[in-house]
Amino acid sequence: MPDDPPLIQSLRTAVAAAPADVPLRLHLAQLLLEADRSDEAVTEAAVALQHAPGDAQARALMARAMGAPPLSPPAEHPRPRTGFDWKAAEDQVGDAVPPRFAATPVRADGLDDSADADAWDVEDPGTVRLADVGGMQDVKDRMDAAFLAPLRNPELCKLYGKSLRGGLLLYGPPGCGKTFIARAVAGELGAAFLSVSVNDVLDMWIGNSERNMHEVFETARRQAPCVVFLDELDALGAKRSRTAHSGMRNVVNQLLSELDGIDSAANEGVFVLAATNVPWDVDNALRRPGRLDRTILVLPPDGPAREAILRYHLRDRPIENVDLGKLVKITDGLSGADLAHVCEAAAERALLDSVRTGTVRMIGMKDLLAAANETVPSAEPWFASARNVAMFANEGGMYDDLVTYLKKRRKL
Structure with missing residues (x-):
């Protein structure tokens, strides 16, 4: 780390060069503890x-760092990973990876002034790619076919007269990684990422909400290539028949106006993705050709995705004798947020047990199984609502993917 004292910096470099040198690593740990x-x-x-x-020295030092009595000798060789960070675990609960930079207007008057700094924070997705999304191959294949392949081959699109106009709508139960997928798309395109929700746009003063929506797209144009991610589209673009007497109707009109110009020269390099849990509450005009006319269903993680998510949330926790394959099987139907909760609940069980007994212990399979059995799938209420839509409001085959999934899972 840049702010480390010189000695700690040197030790970090030495440890990186010789990661299996236990005495050297313990010397670094001792200095960190003293600091x-x-x-x-x-x-x-x-x-x-x-x-x-x-x-013994490592176990004693770890116990001191955790503020507990020394660890008792293990009955069998554990396989601890790394220390755990409760704040980080709390931050991880939610969609696979929540936005790190919420877009927030900095100008109270909402005016557009290109001489000023952009009024919205634009995130660099860095090295995040679709390959970083565990499992969910069907979603990634459809994403590539419907959105990425045409954008990667503009000359072929021109040859076949294929328009690049329009955006992509991700829908499905909450906590299944729609935001992370959108950020991965930005990474695939080498584009900036601008995440927007209704709280960022809505303003109490008449006209300011519309100005804020316009400024979102103006910022994206200045930062192009840029992915504009409209989170909770059902709030930003609710059906106007239900918002006739509220300011949100004008916001929807403004959004439609911005989307209509998405293929103009001024909007080159601006890509629009949106996410919602309830696409049936989104204004129909937003889903017409040239707007958000391509739709992808994002479901609870499959087996490979669950394994990747569990590995991610266990990677910085002291664990031993964990049968990941068994854990993947019994967590079928849990969302990414549910799986994060399972890992945190298991860590909490081990922590409380360590406090109660006075002996620090690792997180074991028993803790994870108990946490998994106590976790109710958060997506079930969503499927209960979606079932009615799939049965009675599947106009034009809009929800055929949802119908197929519900039949496969015997929910329909």
């Missing part, structure tokens, strides 16, 4: 234990 950086000391001690499970 009141207990979380980092726990991480280094846990990695040392991974290389030397029975090392």
Whole structure:
């Protein structure tokens, strides 16, 4: 880290060059502990234990860093990973990866002034790609066919007269990674990422909400190539028949106006993605050709995706004897947010047990199984509502994918 003292920086470099050198890593952990950086000391001690499970010095140092009595010798060789960070675990609950930079207007008057800094924070998705989305191959294949392939081959599109106009709508139950997928698309395109929700746009003063919506797209044009991600589209673009006497009707009109110009020269390099849990509440005009006319259903994670999510949320926690394959099987139907909760609940069980007994222990399979059995799939209420839509409001085959899934899972 840039702010590390020189000695700690040197030790970090040495440890990176010789990761299996336990004494060297423990020396680094000791210095971190003396500098009141207990979380980092726990991480280094846990990695040392991974290389030397029975090392008494490592176990004692880890216990000191965690503010607990020394760890008792293990009955069998554990496989601890790294220290765990409760704040990070709390932040991870939600859609697979929540937006790190919420778009927030900085000008109260809502006026567009290109000489000023952009009024909306634009995120660089960095190296995130669709390959980083665990499992969900069908979603990725459809995303590539419906959206990415044409954008990667503009000359072929021109040859065949294929328009690049229009956007993409992701829908499905909450907590299944729609935001992360949208960010991965931005990474695939090498584009900036601008995430917008109704709270970012709505303003109490007449006319300001519409100006804010316009400024979103003006910012995207200045930052092109840029993916504009409209989160909770059912709030930003609710059916105007239900908003006749509210200011949201004008916001929807403004959004329609911005989308209509998405293929103009001024909008080159601006790509629009949107997400919603309730597409049947979105104004029909938003889904006409040239707007958000392509739709992809994002469902609870499949087996490979669940494995990737569980690995992600367990990677920085001290675990032992975990049968990941068994855990993947019994968590079928859980969303990404549910799986994050399972890992946190298991860590909480181990922590409370360590406090109660006075002996720090690792997170085991028993903790994870108990947490999984206590977790109710959060997507079930969504499927209960979606079932009625699939049965009675599937006009033009709009929800055929949903019907297929419900029949396969015997929910229809």
